[in-house]
Amino acid sequence: MDILNFLQYSFIQKAFFAGSFVAIVCSVLGLFLVLRKMSLIGDGLSHVSFGAIALGLFFGIYPFYIAVPVVMIASILILKISEKAKVYGDSAIGIISAVGIAGGVILASVSSGFNVDLFSYLFGSILAISNTEVILSIVLSLVVLAVIYLFYWDLFSATFDEEYAKTTGIRTNFINMILTLLTAITVVLSVKMVGIMLVSALLILPAATALQFAKGFKMAMAIGSIVSLISVLLGITLSFFLDLPTGAIIVMINALFFALAFFYKKLS
Amino acid sequence: MQRIVMQPIIESKNVSISYGQNEVLKDISFKIVKGDFIGIAGPNGAGKTTLIKAILGLIPVSIGSIDILGNKIGRFNNWSKIGYLPQKSSTINALFPATVDEIVVLGLLSQKKLPKRITKNDQIKVANILNDLGISNLKNKMLSELSGGQQQKVLLARALISNPEILIFDEPSTALDPNSRESFFKLVQKLNKENGISIILITHDTGYIGSYANKLMYLDHELKYFGEISGFCLSDKDNHSFERSGQHIIWHQHN
Numbered sequence: 001m002d003i004l005n006f007l008q009y010s011f012i013q014k015a016f017f018a019g020s021f022v023a024i025v026c027s028v029l030g031l032f033l034v035l036r037k038m039s040l041i042g043d044g045l046s047h048v049s050f051g052a053i054a055l056g057l058f059f060g061i062y063p064f065y066i067a068v069p070v071v072m073i074a075s076i077l078i079l080k081i082s083e084k085a086k087v088y089g090d091s092a093i094g095i096i097s098a099v100g101i102a103g104g105v106i107l108a109s110v111s112s113g114f115n116v117d118l119f120s121y122l123f124g125s126i127l128a129i130s131n132t133e134v135i136l137s138i139v140l141s142l143v144v145l146a147v148i149y150l151f152y153w154d155l156f157s158a159t160f161d162e163e164y165a166k167t168t169g170i171r172t173n174f175i176n177m178i179l180t181l182l183t184a185i186t187v188v189l190s191v192k193m194v195g196i197m198l199v200s201a202l203l204i205l206p207a208a209t210a211l212q213f214a215k216g217f218k219m220a221m222a223i224g225s226i227v228s229l230i231s232v233l234l235g236i237t238l239s240f241f242l243d244l245p246t247g248a249i250i251v252m253i254n255a256l257f258f259a260l261a262f263f264y265k266k267l268s
Numbered sequence: 269m270q271r272i273v274m275q276p277i278i279e280s281k282n283v284s285i286s287y288g289q290n291e292v293l294k295d296i297s298f299k300i301v302k303g304d305f306i307g308i309a310g311p312n313g314a315g316k317t318t319l320i321k322a323i324l325g326l327i328p329v330s331i332g333s334i335d336i337l338g339n340k341i342g343r344f345n346n347w348s349k350i351g352y353l354p355q356k357s358s359t360i361n362a363l364f365p366a367t368v369d370e371i372v373v374l375g376l377l378s379q380k381k382l383p384k385r386i387t388k389n390d391q392i393k394v395a396n397i398l399n400d401l402g403i404s405n406l407k408n409k410m411l412s413e414l415s416g417g418q419q420q421k422v423l424l425a426r427a428l429i430s431n432p433e434i435l436i437f438d439e440p441s442t443a444l445d446p447n448s449r450e451s452f453f454k455l456v457q458k459l460n461k462e463n464g465i466s467i468i469l470i471t472h473d474t475g476y477i478g479s480y481a482n483k484l485m486y487l488d489h490e491l492k493y494f495g496e497i498s499g500f501c502l503s504d505k506d507n508h509s510f511e512r513s514g515q516h517i518i519w520h521q522h523n
Binding site for chain 2: 035149150151152153154156157159160161163164165166167168169170210211214215216217218219220
């Protein structure tokens with residue numbers, strides 16, 4: 001089969017379309033998370049999405065509709081636990097993440113019949129993306145990008161030096177809340193593409209690759225977005241022709257880009 | 269002859285600050301007037317950084333109040349009037365891919381409302397302040413690639429770009445070599461004398477306080493001394509308790 005015939009499949013077109021938006025959102029948001037040493041929040045929230053998707057399947061509600069609000073609430077809980085309780089951020093992520101997984105496992109064990117559906121979310125299935133999921137992915141991606149555009153300089157300042165940002169009147173607690181909520185939405189969007197197990201790679205790897213080269217913040221965003229976009233489009237294509245799992249291939253291409261960037265920088 | 273009473277730009281009234289059970293600052297009262305160059309000295313852990321963080325609204329005051337430019341700290345929102353230069357070592361993330369102009373422009377955010385956008389006029393202000401500090405050539409360089417002295421000038425440019433009335437420094441000379449230190453303090457003195465910017469500066473280089481500041485604040489959880497440097501030299505009652513740093517200030521004042 002040649003590449004033109006391949007592009008005529010509607011499921012490939014949908015995967016390319018939704019995947020491109022999610023790829024760009026992940027790389028842009030991931031840059032802020034990596035620089036703030038918050039990248040593992042993606043991992044924690046993806047585990048929560050496991051529980052949330054199980055909840056949706058348990059009650060027969062479309063999983064995305066449950067996952068978005070539940071993961072957003074979980075992201076606020078992580079923030080509040082690390083602010084109010086005598087607990088560091090990584091421990092707060094660990095607590096909420098464990099509760100998410102435990103909830104999902106309990107729901108899977110007490111129900112019968114949705115285990116197969118639930119496990120498809122573990123490793124993603126972008127080639128099986130529905131029209132509703134494509135629309136949701138694009139709309140929510142645009143919302144995330146619009147909020148980042150709106151608060152770009154506040155996010156940038158708080159990421160560079162949170163204390164200094166406060167002295168310029170920036171409400172950094174509010175900015176942290178926004179960043180965490182955007183991460184929650186992005187994690188849910190990414191689950192369909194690469195699966196719960198690999199979401200954090202989509203947030204971390206493009207940013208980590210960009211940081212090897214970038215000579216400015218906007219350049220880092222641009223490099224990360226290009227790397228992420230190529231990884232997703234190439235990953236979908238290769239997974240189709242080689243009959244390999246799409247999410248895993250996308251992550252491996254991202255990792256390859258990072259390795260190439262790392263060694264190129266070392267050698268030069 | 270009628271005596272002119274200057275309105276304080278910063279007034280601390282009986283301020284105490286505690287972290288849990290630990291009282292870091294106790295009953296601190298002082299007034300800073302326009303044009304002052306205040307050097308803050310004291311032993312490690314004396315509460316110097318805590319005090320300036322309280323002035324900047326970063327730490328809540330447990331007892332008492334702080335007024336800035338005539339407003340209670342909780343209601344103060346004209347942050348462009350205050351420039352802040354934190355300890356350099358706590359600020360620069362070596363991984364952060366920011367250029368000098370991206371960092372300097374952050375000093376203008378206090379003047380902007382959402383959606384905050386950087387205009388051509390802002391870029392001109394960045395170019396002008398970099399030019400004033402003699403670092404125009406660094407505009408497009410990565411901050412993490414600069415020397416300690418250059419980074420400090422970039423952070424000073426960020427603090428100055430909003431035309432502040434007050435500049436607050438927290439140990440600005442820590443990462444500087446002796447030559448850079450001397451030129452840095454001369455630059456700060458110039459900003460104070462020629463531009464009329466009031467300066468509050470914490471430093472362990474206490475000799476520089478004697479050489480450049482007009483007033484000294486000596487803190488050790490309590491306000492041990494606040495006033496003219498010359499008064500500190502003449503004050504005998506607490507001198508014995510000021511340890512080496514106090515002696516160093518006096519030594520420089522007399523030389």
